[in-house]
Amino acid sequence: MNTVLSRANSLFAFSLSVMAALTFGCFITTAFKDRVVPVNIHVSRVTLENVEDFTGPREKSDLGFLIFDINADLQPIFDWNVKQLFIYLSAEYSTKSNALNQVVLWDKIILRGDNPKLSLKEMKSKYFFFDDGNGLKGNRNITLTLSWNVVPNAGILPLVTGSGHISIPFPETYKTPMSY
Amino acid sequence: MNEYHMEQGEQGRRCWQRQAPPLLCQQLPDSGSSCHPTPGSAILMQSLEMDLFGDLRRMNKRQLYYQVLNFAMIVSSALMIWKGLIVVTGSESPIVVVLSGSMEPAFHRGDLLFLTNFQEDPIRAGEIVVFKVEGRDIPIVHRVIKVHEKENGDIKFLTKGDNNEVDDRGLYKEGQNWLEKKDVVGRARGFLPYVGMVTIVMNDYPKFKYAVLAIMGAFVLLKRES
Numbered sequence: 001m002n003t004v005l006s007r008a009n010s011l012f013a014f015s016l017s018v019m020a021a022l023t024f025g026c027f028i029t030t031a032f033k034d035r036v037v038p039v040n041i042h043v044s045r046v047t048l049e050n051v052e053d054f055t056g057p058r059e060k061s062d063l064g065f066l067i068f069d070i071n072a073d074l075q076p077i078f079d080w081n082v083k084q085l086f087i088y089l090s091a092e093y094s095t096k097s098n099a100l101n102q103v104v105l106w107d108k109i110i111l112r113g114d115n116p117k118l119s120l121k122e123m124k125s126k127y128f129f130f131d132d133g134n135g136l137k138g139n140r141n142i143t144l145t146l147s148w149n150v151v152p153n154a155g156i157l158p159l160v161t162g163s164g165h166i167s168i169p170f171p172e173t174y175k176t177p178m179s180y
Numbered sequence: 181m182n183e184y185h186m187e188q189g190e191q192g193r194r195c196w197q198r199q200a201p202p203l204l205c206q207q208l209p210d211s212g213s214s215c216h217p218t219p220g221s222a223i224l225m226q227s228l229e230m231d232l233f234g235d236l237r238r239m240n241k242r243q244l245y246y247q248v249l250n251f252a253m254i255v256s257s258a259l260m261i262w263k264g265l266i267v268v269t270g271s272e273s274p275i276v277v278v279l280s281g282s283m284e285p286a287f288h289r290g291d292l293l294f295l296t297n298f299q300e301d302p303i304r305a306g307e308i309v310v311f312k313v314e315g316r317d318i319p320i321v322h323r324v325i326k327v328h329e330k331e332n333g334d335i336k337f338l339t340k341g342d343n344n345e346v347d348d349r350g351l352y353k354e355g356q357n358w359l360e361k362k363d364v365v366g367r368a369r370g371f372l373p374y375v376g377m378v379t380i381v382m383n384d385y386p387k388f389k390y391a392v393l394a395i396m397g398a399f400v401l402l403k404r405e406s
Binding site: 023055056057083084086088090097098099100101102103104107109111127132147149151152153154155156157159 | 285286287304305306307308323325326327328329330331336338342347349357368369370371372373
């Protein structure tokens with residue numbers, strides 16, 4: 001009975017089970033971890049325009065430009081089951097036409113081994129901050145948050161929002177820069 | 181199996197002018213033995229050393245029926261697990277295989293994603309969704325970068341692949357600017373690397389797939405339970 005094939009078979013089956021058990025362990029040990037860290041966001045300048053949304057809808061829409069700083073240490077998030085962090089700065093606000101709007105302004109991929117300390121100064125947004133209409137002008141409450149999607153080696157893909165957000169009012173007029 | 185598989189090969193390799201190919205995904209087979217790679221290959225290897233029909237000749241009628249029923253049991257339990265997952269997750273294809281590199285370095289070709297699609301779960305920016313676009317058979321896995329939700333819950337959102345330079349409006353139907361809830365197949369909740377390579381290899385070499393299926397089926401039928 002102990003032929004080469006039967007031995008290879010049991011070796012294969014055994015190593016597959018060991019790998020499955022290890023992968024499961026990797027997942028279960030990190031599945032319930034709290035991955036919130038403090039984040040410091042500062043906006044120094046906001047400008048508003050009203051132009052045709054050339055990214056798609058072709059309607060006159062409010063377009064915001066922000067200059068921002070971000071400081072955060074993401075080191076505590078990393079452990080043996082984190083392959084990469086997808087971090088993104090998003091603006092959340094409500095307008096007359098939409099109860100909830102979320103626009104991602106900037107994002108960055110941090111791989112394991114990259115510098116996990118964020119210290120960004122005078123950053124411009126990576127994507128256009130177009131509203132779905134004209135709801136940015138005079139909007140008193142635009143909330144900026146930094147969140148991250150944890151991509152594991154194997155396991156769940158949680159979305160986490162950093163503690164520390166800021167709310168800023170937007171200018172009442174177009175093309176007049178507002179400083180904070 | 182299903183015809184779905186045959187089409188994905190060529191489309192998955194299509195190139196896009198403005199960006200990397202969209203992250204396509206493929207449904208796992210919803211029936212049959214390929215859902216159980218481990219026991220299948222164990223059976224396969226064990227029996228290579230013995231003569232093929234020896235067991236069959238030694239069986240009486242009753243044992244033969246038992247073998248056939250046993251085979252039917254394996255097929256139907258695989259089907260039940262798949263359909264049960266669909267009910268539990270609310271997604272029409274709860275497990276998908278990543279076929280292209282537009283979400284790199286997060287997901288590579290051959291990685292496995294587990295999806296849920298609970299209707300009460302809102303769609304939010306930063307989430308990874310699997311969606312279908314009219315005129316395209318193969319669902320796409322990309323990240324939500326813009327959400328506009330009305331008071332009554334009507335939602336429209338925009339997606340982008342992490343590895344792409346521009347958003348997905350070029351991939352949507354001509355003139356379509358937003359995706360809606362009805363386009364969503366599921367939201368990525370779990371991740372398992374490499375495992376999907378098995379089905380990719382099977383699809384790239386259909387003959388290999390049928391050979392494996394035939395051999396596995398034959399051995400389940402012909403081999404006597406010890």
